[in-house]
Amino acid sequence: MTDADAEAGPDADAALPEDVDAVRAALVEWYEADHRSFPWRETTDPYRILVCEVMSQQTQLERVEAAYRAFLEAWPTVEDLAAADRADVVGFWTDHRLGYNNRATYLHTAAGQVVEDYDGAFPETPDELQELHGVGPYTANAVASFAFNGGNAVVDTNVKRVLHRAFDVEDSDSAFEEAAQRLMPDGESRTWNNAIMELGGVACGKVPRCDEAGCPWRGSCRAYETGDFTAPDVPTQPSFEGSRRQMRGRVVRTLREYDDLALDALGPRVRVDYAPGGTFGRAWLRDLLSDLADDGLVELDERDGDTVARLRR
CATH class of the missing domain: 1.10.340.30 (Hypothetical protein; domain 2)
Structure with a gap:
């Protein structure tokens, strides 16, 4: 356990994944493999x-x-x-x-x-x-x-958005600071702060690009799992149960299991009351999929007269 782990309170422990070391390693590997080049990143x-x-x-x-x-x-x-x-x-x-x-x-x-x-x-x-x-x-x-290389975890708008979406960290300055500090490896503020801000700027913007940017936290991300990409700087959405964002999450989870699905094959797996010509039918599902396509999460093709959906890789 690092010093940051020992000092973290119970709220931070509850919000962050159990295998913090794996989460840290995944982000640093993603950042070091490819990141935007800015002149201030080339100097100390x-x-x-x-x-x-x-x-x-x-x-x-x-x-x-x-x-x-x-x-x-x-x-x-x-x-x-x-x-x-x-x-x-x-x-x-x-x-x-x-x-x-x-x-x-x-x-x-x-x-x-x-x-x-x-x-x-x-x-x-x-x-x-x-x-x-x-x-x-x-x-x-x-x-x-x-x-x-001697600072604390940087907590800007991008970092807050990442922590809230990925680990459901409470929208408060103290909670964000505590979680960010616990995540940051000791003595690695330079690389870590660059990496997590890059994640917020490239993969987890107001319009997320999870798959397109190869977000390294997709496997443990609450927003990616549920389709709820609300964040502190993104308008608050209504209650989750039965909501549009719950349906978005079901679409994403379903399409993970299949290469692609036509509307009438996908619909019943998203809503049990799906009916092609009904209120929750093809038009409703097309609209839902269009939102996910705009967010860069889903691709849509026309094949033999049917709309076919797949996750964007």
Whole structure:
């Protein structure tokens, strides 16, 4: 048992799967096999990581990447930024549509602190990093994790969505933090936090891409099993029993057992009251399957006049 396991409370133990080691290994293997390439993932320079984290606040990564490269061309080191004219930094922020200009001033001030108060060497722990102007708990922990491999589990919107869907973790900050910390292997914050955020960004977005992205947690994922992909940042759905999401789950479970099924072969396996021309008939089932196809979970073909469904691989 790791230190994180020993410190976790009963709620975290109840939410997470029994074989936590296998879950950890599956995610790290998935991430290391293939992941999106971003320049801030290729460095452990705390200055560059801080620039990325400040830019990424409520800004799309596609826009951040171009701005990040340009920013570092203008001010490649923390000393360069500290010596820059603040108006130039704010002007850059505005030109690249990076959100609130106060983030530019915070970053500029923080650079000055590192140079003047820390002789150019960044503090390394989350608590110390929060002494920098405008650096809150999340950003401090991210810099500690990705620059120094010494942070706690990062809990952003993507991570909350993953934990809620996969392990039914309660929608509360304390529950998410506890579960995330228990899952993270000791001393591996850099790889782990990158991996779980990648999972949320690539496979478990608001519209899930479980099979298409090869999600490594499908075998233990509550949402994949039930078809209920509600999450903290996804609108709450009605009660589960008899609901559309329960039927979605039945479709997914049924199609796991067969290569493909036509509507009238699939329907009775989803609802006992399925009748081709009835309320819960072909039109109802086509609509359900269309939703699953839009979510990237099911493929639909027309064959000999019949709609045929299969799980998307």
